[in-house]
Amino acid sequence: MSDIEIARAANKKPIQEVGAKLDIPSEHLLPYGHDKAKVSADYIASVRDRPDGHLILVTAVNPTPAGEGKTTTTVGLGDGLNAIGKRAAICIREASLGPCFGMKGGAAGGGYAQVVPMEDMNLHFTGDFHAITSAHNLLAAMLDNHIYWGNEQDIDIRRVALRRVMDMNDRALRQIVASLGGVANGFPREAGFDITVASEVMAILCLATDLADLQRRLGAIIVAYRRDRTPVYARDIKADGAMTVLLKDAMQPNLVQTLENNPAFVHGGPFANIAHGCNSVMATTTALKVADYVVTEAGFGADLGAEKFFDIKCRKAGLSPEAVVIVATVRAMKMNGGVAKDDLGTENVEAVRAGCDNLGRHIENVKQFGVPAVVAINHFVTDTDAEVQAVMDYVESHGSRAILCRHWAEGSAGITDLANHVVEMVEGGGAQFAPLYSDDMPLFEKIETVARRIYRADEVLADARIRDQLKQWEAQGYGDLPVCMAKTQYSFTTDPTRRGAPTGHSVPVREVRLSAGAGFVVVICGEIMTMPGLPKVPSAEAIGLNDAGEIEGLF
Template identity: 65%
Template structure:
C-alpha cells in the first residue's frame, strides 16, 4: 500500500535550515529563521551577492492541465534532487501555494511522493506570512482610497470608475461583486466593488517582479486605482499609499529557504496565478538562487501556453533573465484525457486515445521551440502506464525533435530522475540558448494579443466588442503600448472553451475585458469566461481536512 504524500512528509528527518543554507555558502547570520526548518534570506546579504557566479536556469512546464494530474512541481523537485544526486550544485525555485486551491480542488502544492518540499503543512498554510502581507498591502490601498473619497476627494475620483478591488486568499464566489459603503454617511459612499483572490492581485505581480525594496515602492506608486470624471488616471502615489504598502511588504520581500526530502535547497517565494498574473515565483528568489547554485530549476503555472509564455514574455523580459533549457512534463493519463477519455476511463492501456491526445504534447513542443531554448520531455510515470504507451510518447517526441525520458521521482525520489538530470545538464552545458521573446516591445497591444493567440493557441483570430477595442486604443495612446500582454484564459484548453481539449485549430479567442497593471507593467487581457475569484467545487478539499487526536493535520494532501 502506497503511503500518502502527507505521511511521507511527516516521516522525513529535516535538517536545521542553517545546514541547508551552508550548502549554498550562506552563513547563519544571513538567515532569519522561522522555526527550525524555514528561513528568510536577509535582503542586505542578497545585495552583496552582485558579481557572484551566474548559474544555469531551467524552466519546468507542462502539457495543458487535466484532472488526471501532470506533476509539474513534483518534477521540479525531482529534477533538482536528481541534479544534486549526479554531483551538481542545484536548487529549485517555486511559488507559494494559495489557500484557495488548497481548500478548493487541488489540495497541497509542495510536490508529491518522494519528490516533495518540506515542511509541507507549513508551506501549504501560513508559511512565513507572505500571502497575508500581500493581502494586507492590497486591502490597505482599498481602505486608503475609500478614506480619501470620504474626507476630501480633491482629485475628484469618479466613484463609478474605481478599478481597485479588494482581495482575500480564499475561493469565495459570494464576494465577486459587492456594494460597499451602505448604512449612511458615516460608512462612506455606496460603491460597486468586489473581491479577487489574493494571488490575482497586482500587488502580488509587483512583488514577484520587483528587484529590491526601492523598485517595489516605485512600482506600487504607479498602480492605477481609478479615473477622474474627465477620465484621467489616478495612481496610488497620488493618495500617498505606496510608502505604507511597502512597509507591510518589507519583511515578506526576503526570499524563503526550505528543503526537499533529500535535503536540497528550495526557494519558495511569491505565488501569482498563471491566468490573471504571470504565474512565476519572484525575480528576487530566482536571481538569488542563480548566484548561489550552478543549476536552478524553476516552474511556471499551468500549461506551457500560459505559465511558460508569461515566464518568457513577462518575467524574463522584465528581469533580464535568460533561460537555458525547458522541461515539458507529460503523463500518459493526461494525454489520454486529451484524446477523449474521461477521468474514470484511464485505467488500462489505450493506445488509440493516447495517439489522439499526443497532439496536445506536439503543440506545446512546437510552441516552446518559438522561444529558442533547448527542450526535453519528462514523462512523469504512473504505476498503471504500459510500456507500449510510454514508448509511443517517446517515439512521438523524437519525431518532433526532442528527447523524452521516463521518470519515477514520485516513487523513487532523485534515483527516479537521474536520466532526466543527466540529459538536462548535458543540454545546458553543451547547447547555447538562443532565447528570444515572442514579440518586441514596440508591437501594438492588440497585435501582441493576436500574435499569442495565433502562434501559441492555434487560433485563427481574436475578437472583441467596440468597448474593448477602444480600451486597447486608449492604453496604447496613454503610453502603455510597450507593455507585454498577460493573457488570461482557461488553463484546460488552447481555446477559451475548457472542454475543447487536444490541440484545437482555427478557433477564435474572444476578449472580454482589459485590466491595466501599471505597476507590474503588463496589460491583462481577459479571454472567455475566466474569473479573478474562483468558486469552491461541490465537494471542496476543505471538507476532508481536519486535525487528528495527535494534533496532526490530515487530508491536506
C-alpha cells in the same frame, strides 16, 4: 504512504545546514522556526555582481483532471541534479489557502519529490500572503477614506477600479455593495473581492527587484479614474509608502528544503491566467547567484505559464533560460485522446497516440523561443510499457526526447536520466532565447502574435472599444508593456472543453486591464474567475487534527 505521511517522516536538517549548501552564511538567514528562513536583503545585494548559474524551466501540457505533476517534477529534477553532483536549487511558488481548502489540496510536490515542511508551506508559511492581503486592503481602505474626506483627487466613484482581496475561495464576495448603513459609512457603491493571488500587489512583489522598485511599482497601481477619465494612482493618495512597509519582510525570499535536504526557494504565487504565474524575480535571481543550476516552474500548461515566463518574467528580469522540461503523463495523453477519467487505468495505446497532439503543440511552441526542450513522462503505476513507448516515439518524431521519470516513487534515483540529459542540453549551449515579440510592437499586434503563434488561432475578435483603449494606453506611454493573456488553462482555445491541439478557432477578447504597477496589460479572453468558489465537496472537509495533534488531510 500519503504525501503528508511521507513529509512528516522526513529527516529534515536545520535550515542553516541547507543554506550552507549554497554558502549562505547563517547570519543572513532569518529563521522562522528550525526548518524555514528568509534570506536577508543585505545578502541578496552582496551577491548581485556574481555570474548567473543555468536556468531550467519546468512546464507542462494543458492540465487535466488526471494530474500532471509539474511541481513534483520540478522538485524531483532539483534533487536529481544534486544527486549527480551538481549544485542545484529549485524555485517554486507559495501555496494559496483558497485552492488548498478548495479543490487542489497542497502545492509542495508529491510522493518522494516534495518540499518540506509541507504543512507550513500549504498553510500560513512565513506570512507573505497575509502581508500582501494587508497591503492591498490598506490601499482599498485609504482609497475609500480619501473619497469620504472630501475626494481631493476628484475620483468618480462609479469608476473605482480597485477591489479588495482575501486568500480564500468565497463566491459570496465576488460582487457586493459596500458602504451601506448611512452617512458615517461613506458612499454606497458596487464592489467585490478577488483572491489574493489575483492581486496586482502579488504580481508586483513577484516582479520587483528591490524595495525601491517595489515602492515605485506600488505607487503606479491605478486605483480609480477621475471624472475627466484620467487615472488616479496609489501614490496620488499617498498609500505606496505604508504598503511598502507592510511588504518589507515579504520581499525577502523563503528558503526551505526538499525531502533530500536540498535547497528550495519558495516565494510568491501570482495567478497563472490573470497574472504571470511564476515565483518571484527576487528568488530566481538570488538562486542563480548561489547555485550552478536553478530549476523553476511556471503555472498551468506551456501555452499560459511558459509563454508568460518567457515574455513577461524573463523579458523584465533579463533572464535567459537554457533548457525546458515539458511534463506529460500517459493519463493526460489518454484524456486528450478522448478517454474518460474513470477509464484511464485501462491500456489504450491508440488514445495515447491521439492525445499526443497536445504535447506536440507545446514542444513546437517552446522551440519558438529558441530554447531546447525535453519531455519528462511522469510515471503512474497504471502506465503500460506500450503506452510509454507510444509517447516516446511520438516525441522523437518531433525532434525531441522523452524520458520516463519515477521521482514520485523513488525520489532522485528515479529521475537521474532526466538530470543527466538536462545537463547535456545546457552544456551543449544550444539555447538562443528570445521573447516572442518586441517591446515596440503595438499592443493589439502583441495579442495577435500570441494568439496565432501559441494558440494557433485564425483571428482575435475585439470590438472598437477595446482597440481604442489599447491605443489610448499606447498614447499614454504604456505601449512597450508585454501582454498577459488571461484565458482558460484547459485548452489552447478559450473553450475549456476543446482538448488536443485545435486549429481554426478565434480568440475573443472580452476586456483589457492595465496593470501599470506590475508592468503588463491583462487581456481577458472568455470567462476568467478572479474569485473562485468552493466545490461541492471542498478539500477542507477532510482536513483536521488527529489524536496526536498532527494535521491530516492535506495533500
